[in-house]
Structures are given as C-alpha cells and as structure tokens.
Amino acid sequence: MSFPWANEYKPTNPLMQWVDNRLPLPRFVYNAVGAGYPVPRNLNYMWNFGVLAGFALVLQIVTGVVLAMHYAANAGVAFDSVEHIMRDVNWGWMLRYAHANGASMFFIVVYTHIFRGFFYSSYKAPREMIWLLGVVIFLLMMATAFMGYVLPWGQMSFWGAKVITGLFSAIPLVGTPLQQWLLGGFAPDNAALNRFFSLHFLLPFVILGVIILHVWALHIPGSSNPTGVEVKQESDTVPFHPYYTAKDGFGLGIFLMVYCALVFFAPNLLGHPDNYIPANPLSTPAHIVPEWYFWPFYAILRAFTSDFMFIPAKLMGVLAMFSAILVWFFLPWLDTSPVRSGHYRPLFRKFFYLLVVDVLVLGYCGGAPAEEPYVMISQIASMYYFLHFLVILPIVSSVETPQPLPFSITEAVLGKDEHATLAPATPAVA
Known part of the structure; x- marks a missing residue:
C-alpha cells in the first residue's frame, strides 16, 4: 500500500546505509x-x-x-x-x-x-x-x-x-x-x-x-x-x-x-x-474421530448415508467435504453487495450468526458417534451450510438495503466535525 504521506526509510547509520544500498532488507522490514x-x-x-x-x-x-x-x-x-x-x-x-x-x-x-x-x-x-x-x-x-x-x-x-x-x-x-x-x-x-x-x-x-x-x-x-470504507486521506x-x-x-x-x-x-x-x-x-x-478442528467437515462427510442413483454415498460425502472448503474460493463472486462490513448489512448479519451456529452444530455432530439423532442433525446442518454460500448469500447481497456508510474512516472514528478531524495540530503555548 503506497500513499503520498507514507514515510520513506532513510537509514542514518553508515553501516545500515551500506546494507540497505546493497540488500534492501531493512527498507523492506520498515x-x-x-x-x-x-x-x-x-x-x-x-x-x-x-x-x-x-x-x-x-x-x-x-x-x-x-x-x-x-x-x-x-x-x-x-x-x-x-x-x-x-x-x-x-x-x-x-x-x-x-x-x-x-x-x-x-x-x-x-x-x-x-x-x-x-x-x-x-x-x-x-x-x-x-x-x-x-x-x-x-x-x-x-x-x-x-x-x-x-x-x-x-x-x-x-x-x-x-x-x-x-x-x-x-x-x-x-x-x-x-x-x-x-x-x-x-x-x-x-x-x-x-x-x-x-x-x-x-x-x-x-x-x-x-x-x-x-x-x-x-x-x-x-x-x-x-x-469497509477505503482509505481516503492521511x-x-x-x-x-x-x-x-x-x-x-x-x-x-x-x-x-x-x-x-x-x-x-x-x-x-x-x-x-x-x-x-x-x-x-x-x-x-469403538468411535473413530479426527482432531476437533476437523469435526465440522467430518460431520459433512458422514451426513451422506444413502446412494443417489448411480453415485455412492461415500463418494458424495467426500465431494461434499472438500466442496465445503472449495466454495470459499468463489465468495468474491457469490457476494455481490457493494458494502463490505456486516455492521452496515442488517440482513446479512442475521444469516452470518446463523452460519456460526450451524458450523458449531456441525462440529458437535462431527465429534459425536455416527448414530441418531446426530446423523440427521448433520444432514440438516450440512444442507444449510451449502445453502448459505450458494443460495442465501447471493440473494441477500442482491435484495438487501444496507445502512448508510460513513464518508471516511476518520468520520467513523471521530465524528463529522471537520475541524476536529482534519485540522492540523497546533503547538501548545507555554
């Protein structure tokens, strides 16, 4: 990120000047x-x-x-x-x-x-x-x-x-x-x-x-x-x-x-x-489970218990488990809302919290035995997980009316008083 007001690195020590001129690692770190x-x-x-x-x-x-x-x-x-x-x-x-x-x-x-x-x-x-x-x-x-x-x-x-x-x-x-x-x-x-x-x-x-x-x-x-507002000023x-x-x-x-x-x-x-x-x-x-951080995806894998036409349940589970992560690659194009922050998207915010609960439920079911009611709950939670990314998110981003955004980051932090936010600091008088 380069801004006209960004400080330029100018080493004062002769040794650092020699190093920076030949291998600009100090400048890179700075x-x-x-x-x-x-x-x-x-x-x-x-x-x-x-x-x-x-x-x-x-x-x-x-x-x-x-x-x-x-x-x-x-x-x-x-x-x-x-x-x-x-x-x-x-x-x-x-x-x-x-x-x-x-x-x-x-x-x-x-x-x-x-x-x-x-x-x-x-x-x-x-x-x-x-x-x-x-x-x-x-x-x-x-x-x-x-x-x-x-x-x-x-x-x-x-x-x-x-x-x-x-x-x-x-x-x-x-x-x-x-x-x-x-x-x-x-x-x-x-x-x-x-x-x-x-x-x-x-x-x-x-x-x-x-x-x-x-x-x-x-x-x-x-x-x-x-x-979610981009930087506009120093x-x-x-x-x-x-x-x-x-x-x-x-x-x-x-x-x-x-x-x-x-x-x-x-x-x-x-x-x-x-x-x-x-x-x-x-x-x-008696109960084979992976580490806890795999449990949500393990629950999705086990949610498929019956063959569908010529597709075995095991294959569908494997495809669903990997797709649960691969779908994240397409998020930049699935979410078309012009507003980034969930703070200004009231409908999106509600579905986001539902997604968090859904992933927690999947995690609990992934660590539980492969028996009822955990299998059925896993199936429902897995269905909602994919619905959220593939259906709900695109629809919400299209129909939602976001709240007004602040003009700038400074306004969001300090308010709308132009004198308070943009005026240069004055030196203290003794």
Missing part, C-alpha cells in the same frame, strides 16, 4: 511492519489474528524441528519414540505438549481469522487474491495437521489414517490405486508413516512461503477495516509501528496465557485418550 506502512486507524482486536497465526506457525516450526530430532518414523518404534520424548528427553514432555496444543491454538486463531473475513467481507475487490491465498493456506494446514495426527502411531493415529486415506477409494476407477499409492501399500504401515513424516516436516515451510505471498498481496491494497491512517505493534503485543499476551494454560494445566484436554494406546490393526476403536 515498509512491511514499521512506520512506513500506514494502517487504517479504526482496526479492532479482530485484526490481531493474522499476526497471531504467524506466531503460531513459527511456534509449530520451532517445536516440530526439535521433536523431529528425536522421533523415529518406523511403525515398530514410532509409539515408543514418542514415549521416549515424553520421558527421557530434557523438556521433551513440554515440547510435545507445546506442539500438539500449538496446532489446536493455530486452528482456533485461523478459524477466528476466517470468520472475521466472512463478517467483514474481506474477500471483496480489490482483496480477492489475499482471500484466495488464505484458503490455500487453510487447505495446507489441514493436510499438515492430518499427517501430524498420524505420527504418534496410537490407535487414533492408525485408524484415522486408514479412514481418511480410504476416502480416496471412493473415486471411480482410480480411487483404489490412488489410495495404495498414497499409503505405499494396502494399509498404513512403514511406508505411509515415512511419507507422512516427510510431508509433515516439509509442508509448514510451504505454508510459510504462501503466507509471505499472502502478506505481500495484503500490502498492495492495504488492510481492510471494520467500516487522517484515516496511523503508522503500523508503534500503534499496532503495541496492540498486537497485547493480543499476543492473551494468546500466550491461554496457550500456556493448556500446555501446563490441561495438555490432553483437546486430544483423544485412545492415542495413548499403541496402534493395533486388529482392534478397531
């Missing part, structure tokens, strides 16, 4: 997160979650690299190597719990970030590319998290791998060969564990690369804001540093308190006890 990057002055704490997501990713990479030094990707000793990390490696228990709960915190932050984007229509022009890259990041996160869930090689790890990779067998003609190619055999074993470990180690760095593109794309149009913005570094620092403090409470006081709260049982291909758990 323009990306320093006083050279103007940000709308009315951002609320919902805009903290992008920074928190980046912090969570770095936390996962650091703890994951250290854990990889002690983990053995072999089906015969994988479970024991995790126990070795927990019992024998210095601070291994903390690293393992920090990594496992860090994944949950990462998804909590990203889900909040996504739903903030839904409410404030952050996918609208000119920010479509930012949104599309964000959806790619989410898909990569899901793949990385699934492979990480397999690595402890407990009961849920083994049977989760068997169930999820078994979904590919629903694809006509190529499904079964594709499943065997992914596993390196007919069932999860050494080959699958080695492949999942390699990809689980690699994909976080791919995610980091896409996040760099995501932030790069963000800096072209600039950040959105709660009003008084609409403040420098990112120190205003939003301080605000993000406060959010990071809250994040760390919740995260540390999980790691030190309830490290297994979000896990499954069956994963402390070594994998046994001859003993199927």
